[in-house]
Amino acid sequence: MSSSPHTESPRDDFFYDAYNRDDIAYGLDPSASLAAYLSQIMPAENTAKGNLRAIDLGAGAGRDTLALAGAGFDVESVDLSERGLSRIAERARQRGIAERVTTRLADVRKIEFPAAHYDAVIATTVLDHIPAADAESVWQRMCDSLTSNGVLYVHVHTTEDPGSGVPPGNTSSAPVSETAGAVVNYFRPNQLAAMAIDPKANLRILRYEERLEWDYTHGPEHQHGKAILLAVRAGYHPAWYGHPAAFPRES
Ligand SMILES: C[S@@+](CC[C@H](N)C(=O)[O-])C[C@H]1O[C@@H](n2cnc3c(N)ncnc32)[C@H](O)[C@@H]1O
DSSP: OOOOOOOOOGGGOTTHHHHHSSSOTTOSSOOHHHHHHHHHHTTSHHHHTOOEEEEEETOTTOHHHHHHHHTTEEEEEEESOHHHHHHHHHHHHHTTOGGGEEEEEOOTTTSOOOTTOEEEEEEESOTTSSOHHHHHHHHHHHHHTEEEEEEEEEEEEBTTSTTOOSSSSTTOOSOOOTTGGGOOOOBOTTHHHHHHHSGGGOEEEEEEEEEEEEEOSSSSOEEEEEEEEEEEETTOOOTTTTTTTTSOOOO
8 A cells, every 4th residue: 555645734634533533434334326336246257357446536534445445446545635545544454455555645636547547436425525617627537537348436415415505406404414514516406417428428327316315424414415326438238237236146
């Protein structure tokens, strides 16, 4: 495992307290839709052959990174939170998978995305933490960095979120997340889907959903509006999708 030089202090790190405490924010389990995807491709020929590369953008304290590394991916975890990255390193060591995790203290807007490089590109609530114009540019580079059989998993807050000051749908009086202050770009209805079907993205949607959900993984319980996308490259039709989660084999 390697780590970038430290430049941040707790004062500059919005997520420092969330990642520093024992009951670490976002918990130990990967985000639910990513876990479902990983359970579908394991132990398919995909993960068994090794040399799979993933990038976890806005990796936080690493719940998705750790699940990917546990499934056999070599993972680059990119985040602006030095404390989050140090928790990822610590948790990867504890699980004996440190050699598959590389932490990078960096802004997702400034990193290079090598073309056709990653077998999995993960962005669990980070495109909504940067301004819309930046999100569009990072999105395009994310898409371009997928291999021909790569998978893209994106999760964003929507205007339905109780923390959103932007309509439509933001009329809920449910409690707001302790970290809502970091969300600057709430996605409109269908916005993420529209990005995914834009020919420039060169994607095929496997699963897309917009929903309200309760979050018990950090701070007082609260509600979120979320859009969740699982997509592959256009033209890729993986034999594993839908098996065994939706239609389990009987033998
Ligand atoms: C809501 S947290 C999600 C963490 C993690 N993906 C998860 O689901 O557990 C958002 C994360 O994005 C990171 N982040 C926000 N803006 C970023 C940027 N421009 N570059 C890199 N990371 C960023 C934050 O530091 C934070 O750790």
